[in-house]
Amino acid sequence: MPARYDGAMHQSSYVRGDEGVAPARIHADREAGLLHIEWTDDHVTEYDVVSLRWLCPCAYCRGEAGLPGWLDSAPTLTPDQTRLVDVSLVGRYALAPTWADGHHTGFYTFRSLRDHCPCPDCSAQRAASGAHAADPIPTRER
Secondary structure, X not given: OOOEEEHHHOOOHHHOOOHHHOEEEEEEEOOOOEEEEEEOOOOEEEEEHHHHHHOOOOHHHHEEOOEEOHHHHOOOOOOHHHOEEEEEEEOOOEEEEEEOXXXXXXXXXXHHHXXXXXXXXXXXXXXXXXXXXXXXXXXXXX
């Protein structure tokens, strides 16, 4: 996928009825280490690549069948594990980053990316409602 995505041409049936999870534009700034998402409701989400890697939802990183995943052991991430090489669309509902260490199996749904938005407004809304997005990022890694 090119570094930019214009979602205006591709409205997913997955997001109909919940327009806030439809990205209008996605830009992976590899040099700056940022993933920038503009949503159809004009909200903007920006992830640094370290936080994005800690959010990897794949079975290897998060675990499966009741077993913990690799990220649950709070490893120290190497530079290659946090260097974004590519970002691909998965259908019309998710992104799949490819990392310099070769890892590429995490499908980050648009809903999950929006739910974990680290901006001050979204963080405050989650705190005020008593809800919180899972935050697997160890404090020492921030």
